[in-house]
Amino acid sequence: xxxxxSNFLRTIIDNDLAKGRxxxxxxxxxxxxxxxxxxxxxxxxxxxxxxxxEPNGYLHIGHAKxxxxxxxxxxxxxxxxxxxxxxxxxxxxxxxxVNAIIDMVQWLGFDWTYGEESNCYFASDYFGYxxxxxxxxxxxxxxxxxxxxxxxxxAMRGTLTEKGKDSPWRNRPAEESLALLEEMRQGKHPDGSxxxxxxxxxxxxxxxxxxxxxxxxxxxxxxRSGNEWCIYPMYAWAHPVEDxxxxxxxxxxxxxxxxxxxxxDWILNHLAELGQLSLPLPRxxxxxxxxxSYVVTSKRKLLQLVREGRVNxxxxxxxxxxxxxxxxxYTPESIRLFCERLGVSKADSRxxxxxxxxxxxxxxxxxxxxxxxxxxxxxxxxxxYPEGQTELCHAPRTPHDSAAGSREFPFTRELWIERxxxxxxxxxxxxxxxxxxxxxxxYGYIVKCTGCVKNEHGDVxxxxxxxxxxxxxxxxxxxSVKVKxxxxxxxxxxxxAAEIRMYDRLFSDPHPDAGDKDFLAALNPESCQVVQGWLExxxxxxxxxxxxxxxLGYFVADRHESTPEKPVINRxxxxxxxxxx
Ligand code: ATP
Ligand code: MG
Ligand code: MG
Numbered sequence: 001x002x003x004x005x006s007n008f009l010r011t012i013i014d015n016d017l018a019k020g021r022x023x024x025x026x027x028x029x030x031x032x033x034x035x036x037x038x039x040x041x042x043x044x045x046x047x048x049x050x051x052x053x054e055p056n057g058y059l060h061i062g063h064a065k066x067x068x069x070x071x072x073x074x075x076x077x078x079x080x081x082x083x084x085x086x087x088x089x090x091x092x093x094x095x096x097x098v099n100a101i102i103d104m105v106q107w108l109g110f111d112w113t114y115g116e117e118s119n120c121y122f123a124s125d126y127f128g129y130x131x132x133x134x135x136x137x138x139x140x141x142x143x144x145x146x147x148x149x150x151x152x153x154x155a156m157r158g159t160l161t162e163k164g165k166d167s168p169w170r171n172r173p174a175e176e177s178l179a180l181l182e183e184m185r186q187g188k189h190p191d192g193s194x195x196x197x198x199x200x201x202x203x204x205x206x207x208x209x210x211x212x213x214x215x216x217x218x219x220x221x222x223x224r225s226g227n228e229w230c231i232y233p234m235y236a237w238a239h240p241v242e243d244x245x246x247x248x249x250x251x252x253x254x255x256x257x258x259x260x261x262x263x264x265d266w267i268l269n270h271l272a273e274l275g276q277l278s279l280p281l282p283r284x285x286x287x288x289x290x291x292x293s294y295v296v297t298s299k300r301k302l303l304q305l306v307r308e309g310r311v312n313x314x315x316x317x318x319x320x321x322x323x324x325x326x327x328x329x330y331t332p333e334s335i336r337l338f339c340e341r342l343g344v345s346k347a348d349s350r351x352x353x354x355x356x357x358x359x360x361x362x363x364x365x366x367x368x369x370x371x372x373x374x375x376x377x378x379x380x381x382x383x384x385y386p387e388g389q390t391e392l393c394h395a396p397r398t399p400h401d402s403a404a405g406s407r408e409f410p411f412t413r414e415l416w417i418e419r420x421x422x423x424x425x426x427x428x429x430x431x432x433x434x435x436x437x438x439x440x441x442x443y444g445y446i447v448k449c450t451g452c453v454k455n456e457h458g459d460v461x462x463x464x465x466x467x468x469x470x471x472x473x474x475x476x477x478x479x480s481v482k483v484k485x486x487x488x489x490x491x492x493x494x495x496x497a498a499e500i501r502m503y504d505r506l507f508s509d510p511h512p513d514a515g516d517k518d519f520l521a522a523l524n525p526e527s528c529q530v531v532q533g534w535l536e537x538x539x540x541x542x543x544x545x546x547x548x549x550x551x552l553g554y555f556v557a558d559r560h561e562s563t564p565e566k567p568v569i570n571r572x573x574x575x576x577x578x579x580x581x
Contacts, residue, residue: 007344009069009285013047013077013250021280022046022249029117031245033129034278045114047079047249051105052086052123052242055097055223057299058314058321059104061335061356065290068339070252071110080114082246084121088238090222098223100314104322109332123242124224130233130241131185134196134214136274138177143214144170145180146197150216153195156202157210164202164210184217187230191217198237200266208263212236240264243282244271251282254289255348261286287344293510294353295320296519310523311506317558317570318506318527328503329546329556329572334363353505357573364546364554364572369397369404372442372488373549373569375500375533377416380433380489382447384466385413390491394474395443409537411444414492416534421487422463424452431484433463439485442550446471446481488550495534498541498567500555502529533569541567551575 016022027043028036049070053059059067074081083105087093102120105112112119137143146153146169158164177196184194196215204210215231222229233241240263243251251264261284268281296302297320305311305319315323325335338359342351372395390410397404417433426434433439433449440446447465455461471478509522535541541557541564549555553574562568 008346009073009250009252009287009344010076012285013073016249017046017077025247025280026278027247031121031126031247033132033245033276037245037247037278043247045074045078045080047074047077048082048247049073049079049250049252050082050084050243050246050248052084052239053101054086054089054092055094055101056089056092057097057303058100058319058323060297060299060302060322061292061295061320061325061338062290062297064108064322064335065339065342066252066254067105067108067110068336069287069344071105073250073252074114079249080117080119081110081112082119082121082248083112084242084246085123086235086239086242087122087124087222087224088233088235090218090220090232093223095223100323104326107322107326107332108335119246121242121246122224123238124222126238126242126245127225127229127233129245130238131231133241133271133276134181134233135178136276137198137214137270138174138181138196140270140274141174141199142270143177143196143198144172144174145177145184146170146195146211146213147193148195149192150195153197153213157207158202160207166202167197167211170199170211181215184215184231185229187219189217191219193217196231198263198266200263206259206262208236208259209266212263236260236263237267240267240282240284241271243284244268244277247278248282249280251284253284253286255286255346256289257284258286260284286346288346288348290342291348291350292320292353292356293350294505294507294512296507296513298513301513301519304520308520310520317501317503320506327556327559327570329554329570330360331363331546334360337363350511352510354577357577360554360573361575364548366400367398368546368548368554370395370399370550371407371539371547372409372490372536373498373500373533373539373552373555374416374418374488374490374495375502375531375549375552376419377532377534378419378422378460379462379492380415380417380422380447381462381464382413382415382445382467383450383464387413389413393443393472407536407538409443410491410494411441412491412493415441415489416492416495417463417487417489419460421485422449422452422460424460432487433465433485437485438468438481438483439487440471440473440483441467441489442486443473444489445469445473446483490534490536492534494537496537496539496541496567498533498535498539498569500531500533500569500571501558502531502571503527504529535567535569539567540564541569546572548575 071081197211317328392408422433445467453462507522508524512522513519543559545557554572558568
């Protein structure tokens with residue numbers, strides 16, 4: 001594959017490596033404080049990055065950007081990328097999400113092993129180390145137990161224009177804080193009654209430095225540590241500690257954490273001074289998150305769609321989750337291609353959904369086998385073709401690879417064609433079937449339309465035509481008659497019946513949750529139209545099978561519901577962008 005495009009992170013890493021910042025450092029292959037890490041063998045990973053999802057929902061397309069970035073850096077720099085579950089919020093996290101995240105990272109084509117190391121970790125496994133670190137910080141006078149409740153703490157925090165005020169408990173003796181911290185841990189105090197805070201600066205212009213809360217009391221069971229803990233660390237200090245325990249070199253996160261960086265460094269520098277962490281310390285870098293039009297990516301909103309039954313679960317093919325995209329027919333290659341095209345920058349921008357769709361087309365076009373489907377069928381009767389007669393027509397499996405060979409399917413007197421391919425009164429420039437016009441039945445004969453049959457409501461129920469016997473595709477003289485229209489068809493007696501789900505965008509508003517808009521009001525009422533269609537004879541709709549249906553787009557057999565006997569087909573994407581305004 002081509003050399004990756006340069007970006008500001010690669011420039012930083014190139015410089016770090018040129019300076020030998022990580023040369024000769026040791027890593028035990030096991031996360032831990034300085035005492036543990038130094039016992040390891042020589043580290044061969046040049047750099048370490050991490051992807052740190054919170055297991056409180058399914059991964060979405062935004063996460064794919066972070067995954068491709070972090071695992072991509074590790075791959076290109078002979079480094080390791082850790083998959084770390086940032087599971088420090090017991091109430092919202094579940095085992096189901098852990099498994100779904102593992103599944104999706106692997107599906108995207110990445111893995112967290114590095115040589116003998118399997119770098120899949122859980123922040124909750126570090127709760128013990130975090131507690132020791134908190135005690136060290138208290139002993140050194142860098143943290144204290146505050147007896148104010150959350151509301152009081154908030155009120156004393158000040159505003160952007162007004163300095164905060166010191167808590168009355170700020171200068172209590174370290175022994176007092178240590179004893180209270182231990183009581184907090186032992187469950188002697190109710191939720192919210194006490195908190196451990198870093199002692200930094202209530203006058204700092206950076207609100208995150210105004211004595212941020214480090215531990216809060218939560219008497220809640222954790223999906224992994226059970227009831228072992230009733231104090232849980234806040235993200236802002238847990239995260240740098242997790243990075244340091246794992247020997248992460250470059251901690252890449254989205255821009256909204258920029259203001260947290262001073263606290264990130266504060267925590268790590270103090271713990272390093274106290275001899276708790278091995279050097280060099282990880283450094284945080286920020287990049288612009290992916291904002292994609294026509295979707296929402298907040299996990300809270302995605303959860304709401306699922307809970308309220310607006311979609312059929314996290315992997316509904318209209319969902320921007322990776323599980324949904326997979327079910328919709330997206331390939332891992334198409335998502336990686338999309339992320340490559342996005343690049344990495346520090347400037348926030350919004351990407352149009354069509355960029356994602358185009359990546360899928362570009363990935364599938366060279367590799368998807370072609371087949372024919374008729375999704376809005378009307379009968380075409382070839383009135384001069386003998387009843388009961390069958391002959392085979394041939395078509396390439398794909399126009400891009402002659403080695404893939406050809407497919408064959410029968411031509412008969414009664415065919416299914418698209419309703420849209422016939423008009424009794426054709427508009428200008430309509431080159432398909434209308435009385436008196438000739439078109440080619442793709443891979444078959446040229447036919448001349450002679451009329452149609454209607455029911456009592458005036459709906460066309462049958463189109464009629466006569467075929468021109470000397471014009472079969474691939475035979476000499478087949479192009480003696482010139483036609484402008486070329487339409488697809490399947491033999492009615494041989495076609496495979498299928499349920500086809502014509503998916504479209506879930507939201508019809510390009511910015512469904514901009515400002516304080518009600519994103520539910522922007523749901524596209526036509527995001528899923530189910531039709532009964534007909535597939536080319538011989539189509540094997542095994543779950544996950546993907547094709548280009550000629551003229552229609554890319555389709556996939558639903559991975560849960562499709563069987564060869566009863567195909568259920570999802571439209572992944574149309575051939576062209578139909579949303580261009
Ligand atoms: P939400 O706010 O919806 O809960 P999150 O960012 O909290 O999402 P995490 O599970 O914490 O979700 O995310 C794991 C990683 O994925 C983080 O490092 C985060 O920066 C990154 N990430 C999440 N959303 C995006 C996005 N839209 N674009 C790029 N990276 C993202
Ligand atoms: Mg979150
Ligand atoms: Mg998060």
